[in-house]
Amino acid sequence: MITLTHYLVLSGILFSIGIVGVLRRKNLLMLFFSTEILLNAVNIGFAAVSKYYGDLSGQIFSFFIIAIAASEVAVGLGLLVLWYKRSGTIDLDSLQMMKG
Amino acid sequence: MFEAIAFYMFSILVIGMFLIVVFSKNALYSMSALAGGMIFISGFFFLLDADFLGVVQIIVYTGAIMAVYAFGMMFFDTTRDVKENIRFKKIIYTLSTLSAIFVIFILLAPVYSGKIEALYPSIQGVGNIQMIGLILFTKYLVPFELAAIMLLAAMISGIVLVKIKMEETPTDIEVAKGEK
């Protein structure tokens, strides 16, 4: 019998993988991929909770998250392309203009 | 039983895919693995009786988002391996492990307190998609509209950011770059 816990743990594992990616990757594109993983991990959690509590709000949230992911990609990739055009690289270490 | 087999299978697949995303050196592989992972995740949604969500997952993620990525990658040089200067490996892995342990610890902790009540309980006998529609266009109407506006704005900004001056063709720009 698969319980809510199973799903949540899975969601947790996926989230951690996402974190590893976020921390590890220096390539901006890869970083975007990792954030997608994070979002998806959360989505699973929401969907699972929604099911086990019999409340559809979780699904709705997932739905919104997907919407957000979509807009993020649109804007983020736009910026990325712009930056690549300007600097010729999408490596994170080249982006240090906010140095305090 | 079937559910268990499906769950574990999908779990292994998704984890595997995502690990490839995180650790692969080739951007193309990563992206492919991500797309795969997305599709497998929709499997969970179907398992969880969230049919609509599952469909949206496939359509939006795999269909739209990954397509955008793919287009985006055309701008970059993706055939070469990604060179990354990864420092502080120990810190990265300690932090990741710690957060993983904590997250899982929290999620493992008993949450079935029974006090939680469904705010919008799903009504038996009504299909999932109908239910979603009902809730989305009643309780969550305003957020929904806002999400629409947000998407529109994101679309426009994406276009504006990437747009090449209309009077110039991409080749012109390449030529101009080459001359420099």
Place this chain on the structure above:
Amino acid sequence: MEKYLFVALFAPLVGSLFSLLFTAQKKNVITALVTSALLLLSFVSSLSLMYAVFNGMIIHVKMMDWISAGNLNVPFGFMVDNVSVVMMVTVTLVSSIVNIYSMGYMMHDKGYNRFFTYISAFVFSMLILVMSDNFVGLFIGWEGVGLCSYLLIGFWYEKDTATWAGNEAFIMNRVADLGMLLGLFLIYWQFGSFEYDVVFAQVGGINPAVVTTIGLLLFIGAMGKSAQFPFHTWLADAMEGPTPVSALIHAATMVTAGVYLIIRASALFSLVPEVGHIIAALGAFVAVFAASMALVNRDLKKIIAYSTLSQLGYMFVAAGLGAYWIALFHLMTHAFFKSLLFLGAGNIMHAMDDELDIKKMGGLFNAMPYTAILMAVASVALCGIYPFAGYFSKDLILAAAFNGGNYYIWIALFIGAGMTAFYSFRLIMMVFFGDKVYKKLGFHPHETYPFVLWTLLPLGVLSTIAGFFEHPFEEFTTKLLGKYDFGMSHATEVGLQFLTLAFVILVVLGTIYKYGRGGFSKQIETMPLYILLKNQYFIPKIYEVMIFKPYYVLSRFAWKQIDVRIIDFTVDLIAKILYLLGQRSRKMQSGNLSDMLRWMVVGIVVLLALAIFYRPGM
């Protein structure tokens, strides 16, 4: 009669304010004339007040409220009674004479107008001190005379020693004033009032320990103003001031304020004979102590200053032993002959171009005979030789000491009387007789202006005859002060008188004989005792080393070490730590997204850890 009271009190103030207008201008005789006239007016008013009081009137005026807060109400109240009127007459008389005298003495001084401003201000303060009907009023005058003393000691402000002496006088007085102030506070919280009438009416019903404390604290104040040991050093240094000032302030009037305080508060002091005993013992000690320093000093004015100290000691003995009227009597006679002595010294200084070393004088009798005679009269009076004024008052003090059974005090006073005789005639002999040393040094002494000499005449007369007013004086003052009962037999009394007189005359004759033949040899100056006395028992030195210098060092330490190095350093340290923290944490803002993400995850981990492990209220 209130009219006279106000005239007596405010005439000097008017004079002071009048001449104040001229201070910035050139020398103007009008200031001296106006102030002298006003002081004389004050003197005449005082005399008529005395006549009124003699007829049994006591004039009590409340002008206006001064301070009122809480339960406290201090009015400007003035009271003329048997005691204060004596002081008023003495003060105004001596000050008038000194003021007129100064017209000659200060003739060529730059600060001519300023001088008369200060003198009149002093007289005003002194009159407030004397006439006030409450302790705070007395304190006003007390501080006021202190201020004038400060200004007048440092009158020649270009001289470093003078200004230093002024500061010393003011500050030492302040030390003692603190004691007095505390005494006043205690009085207030015991009686709820500062008025003499109220306080003395209730003093009997108060815990004797408290009365003792009050008495001691007031006496500390008196010690400062009257320059009793250990506050005595300022008086000798105060001789830096112009000589008329020394005569008026540091001999006749201000320094006796301490004695006046004890007499004024006699109702309080008579309740606590132990305090009286302490006062008497200290007085006796100072009488000998100061006289011994006068024995060897070569400075004309300092000798007289020490003599003043010594005589103040006598007064304190009388006051301490409860013989208040005797103390007052001696105060009065002393004022006459001591101011005369000082003014005579002023004449000499004038003649000798401000030279003070008596070794450089000698044989001045020919040059200035009138001064010599007047000073001799004063000296004889000081020594207490019949029939001069000092004889009567001093003799009474000795009798009182003997009568109280305090023989050691009597012996001390007896020795003191001998010393007085010695140093007085040593001075006379060395200045007016013997070799004319001054000729070798190129001085051309001459007698001063005749009008100055004439002004000294009343003092000379008073020094001679004042003693004969003993009985009227006693009758007059004991109406208020309480009689002093001599329990001894007439024979003892006469015997004592004879003994003292004989001793004093012997010493005087011996001194005249010795100095007539050239004085002591040089060898004496190498004796340890001589050196000890010459250096004033090293007390100024001790003060310098033990108090002034350490205080400065400590102050420097407080500033440089504690304030700058510790307190301010700590404050700056806090600021520096914050700044440093900022500097360090600035590195976090590397601008690298990866680093920021790492910090974000650190934050997540911390928050998660908090969520798991932090259980408030458990």
Place this chain on the structure above:
Amino acid sequence: MEHILSLIVFFPLIAGLFGLVINKENIKTFGITMALIEFIFSIILWIGFDSTNAGYQFVQYAALIPQFGVSYYLGVDGISLFLVILSTLMTLISLIGLNIKKDIKNLVITILFLEMTLVGVFLSLDMILFYIFWELSLIPMLYIIGAWGSGQRIYAAIKFFLYTFAGSALMLVGILYLGYQYYLATGTWSFSVPDWYLLVLPFKTQLWLFGAFFLAFAVKVPMFPFHTWLPYAHGQAPTIGSVLLAAVMLKMGTYAFIRFSLPLFPDASVYFLYPIAIIATIMVIYAAMVAYAQKDMKQVIAYSSISHMGIIILGIFAMNAEGLTGSIFLMLSHGIVSGALFMLVGVIYDRRHTKLMSEFGGLATVMPRYAAIFGVLMMAAVGLPLTIGFVGEFLSLLGFYRVSWVITMFAGSGIILGAVYMLTMFRKSFFGKVIKEENKNLKDLDKREFAALIPLVALVVILGVYPKPILTTIDLSVKKMINLMEKKALLPDTKEFLVKVNSIGGTK
């Protein structure tokens, strides 16, 4: 008449705004005129003030944020009346004595703003309003020190600002917490001080709140060991800044002690009495010693301020009418005297551009009028009777004697040490021969300086001889406050103490 308090508070602000359109040549005249009008207003206030009424008069009330009980609430009583007059007077005097050419327009306008905040602090009866004025007053002073100062002016200005600001931050927390306590007790929100007076707080709460307020006030006073900003601020500030800082701004701290600490937390005040009294005594002696060691005339006066403020604190914590009235009077007298002394130092600084005593000597010969005025004020500073300095010092120490004679004795040594540093300074700078060539041709005081100083000298003497009208007015309000404290006192010890210190007789 009923709007006079608002007028007094905001007139300088409006005048300052008008000042923006006045041209540079006339701005000083304009500033003096405005300050004079403001001063006249404050005198009118005094004339209209009913000195037989101990309560708040000319009260102005308007709710600002009714939900949270924040209101625009002004009122004046015997305690604040004379501090307001002191503020307006010293502003006027300092403007008359102003001798700065650089950016004078900005300076005059800043001074007028500062005047508004100072008056506002003394007149506010609403805690939030009070806090606003309290903090606002820092800004003009920061600007004055930072822009017109000398030497390390930026350092001094920032130190002044941060130090006092950090102190008051805790007070804000205290105010909010006290407001919340009031809400808990009554169910309505109010930040008005008279309302708070009626609130009886538990002892523990009192202790904490007292501490929170204490820090803010102690830094402002400034009490040892929070005083180190003061010498820097005075050392670098221009004359006008020093005058206002010493004369009025320091009084904000002691005023706040009287207005808030004592009546709001009577038990805590009595509980903390001895520690505070000991700090005050240390302050008196320590500051006097440090003053003695100074080489700079201005620093001597700066440290002497600290020393005098110690006596004011003692008077306040005597908690009897004598001590409290005395301490308020001492605030006035110290305001006038220290202000005048700072102006005097400014006079010589204008001429020689140095304040070091070693540079002078013999000034009495060259500048006799200057020396005379300096002498009078010095005597007032050392508390000579019949000058203004004596009354307050005498009453403060007298009051505290009832609490503890030992502490009074030590604090009383301030009058000795005060004489030591003052007379030493006077001697070093004014007496002796004129040695330095530069000093030989110094001008004596000119008309402008006379116009600024003579009123102060006159006040020093007049109020020294006849302080009664001021004292009785203060006394009435003070007695009312002490009654309130007695009524509010929770602990029997506190009550007993208050009764004891306010009565005559008995053992010591």
